[in-house]
Amino acid sequence: MTITRYATPSFPLRIITASIGALALTLATLSTAQAAAEMPPIPEVTGDVVEGDGNDYTIKFSIGTTQSGAQYRGLEYFEDIVEARSDGHIQVELFHSAQLGDDLQAVSALQSGTLEMTAPSTSPLVNMFPQFAVFDLPFLFPTPEVADEVLDGEIGDSMLGIASSNGLVAIGWAENGYRQLTNSQAAVDSPDDLDGLKVRTMQNPIHLDIWRTLGANPTPMSFAELFTALEQGVVDGQENPWITIQSSRFNEVQGYASETNHVYTPFITLVSERFWNKLPESYQQMLVEAAQQMGDYEREVSRSLNDQIKQELIDEGMQITELTPEQVTTFQESLAPVYDNWRDQVGGELIDSIRATSAQ
Incomplete structure (x- = not known):
């Protein structure tokens, strides 16, 4: 049995929501509207309806x-996958723009059982899972294909296992993407061009080490203050x-x-362990499958937008x-x-495994 994308009891509500969203979109900027219009289409949902335990569940996903x-x-x-394959017995409510809290606040809410799902980038989780600092190391993932092979292979599975602790269940990966450098002074194509350049960074010790090592003057500050600065x-x-x-x-x-x-950052899909343990095994497996499908599609969208936005920035004079x-x-x-400084803390075997993947 194959389910089309709209084979879900919540379809009328989704249509109303989509209509309201379409109206709001006319008030958005032209560039944002173009980027949204050119996203790869949401795939149809495939797979059988999953037999549950007769109970209804709600997932708040922040x-x-x-x-x-x-x-x-x-x-x-x-949302489409889960609602369709559960035959409406699981409803998904989406919250964007940190409406329910930032990454760390959302993770804390999962641990306490007041939120069901979130998908933070790995950087804020380093204090909880030190191995995740590997994603802050420079130039470790030379291509998106290498990142995919690492995340979707044994290394990624192992790291999902590490993150499935402390009240969390980790079920999949998606993509935040590659970080790029901008500045107001001159073109940069070598470390020499960075000498003395004041570069805003996150309050992240590896990122600070990267820019100091390159000769820049890294300056941590709140993202909210950055444009004015x-x-x-x-x-x-x-x-x-x-895109940022x-x-x-x-x-x-x-x-x-x-x-x-210079740095590739993934998103990791997390579920509250308290919520997870309430679900029948059939629904647990379905959520894992949905998270993997979501991650594949999200990476496709991310890379499509990335190419579009880069060209738009060029067209606008950058x-x-x-x-x-x-x-x-x-x-x-x-x-x-930087690798010498952090090898022991991050894990030399993990770094070597990723480098071996890059070399294949």
Whole structure:
């Protein structure tokens, strides 16, 4: 039996919601509207209806990113799958833009049982799971294909197992993406160009180490303060994925960007253990399958948007430098001390396993 995407009892409500959303979209910026319109279509739901235990369940699923991004689009697909394959016995409520709290607050709510699901990036979870710091190391994932192989293979499965503790159950991966460098001073294509450049970073010790090692002056600050700081020259540059650079209008105060792809960050899909243990095994397995399908689709959307937005930034006047393989190697060689500093804390065997995957 194959279920179409709309084979769900909540279809009329979804249509009403979609109509309201379409009206609201006319008030959004043109670039955001174009990006949303050009997202890959949500796939049809496939698979049999899953026999449950006769009870009804509600999943509140909270994320920190906005409704216009790839992650929320992935959640819409997850909602379709779960509601259709449970024959309406599981209803999914989506909350974007940190409406129910930031990543750490949402994880805490899962642990206490007041929230059912969230999908944070790995960086905020490093204190809880030190191995996740591997995703903050520079240039460890040279291509999206390597990231996919790591996340969807034995290494990713092992890390899901590590995260399935402390009141959490980890069931899948998606993509936050690669971070890129922007600045207001000059084009950057070598570490020498970073000498003394004031670069805003997250309050993350590995990220601070990266930029100090490259000769820049890393400056941690709240993301909410960043646009004003860039506009006033408090900092010269910042680093974020293309979609964040555009949605935050950093290109209005940053004339230069370098496609460095220096750090790759995934999202991890988490379920409250308290909620998980209430579900019959058939529903647990269905959620795992839905999370994996969501992750595959979300990565497709993320990469499609990434390419579109990069071109839009170029069209709007931003000068984007694409590093050659030789220039990337220069950055990697300059950052070797970062690996020496963090190898023992992150786990040398884990780093070597990922590097071996990259070399295949």
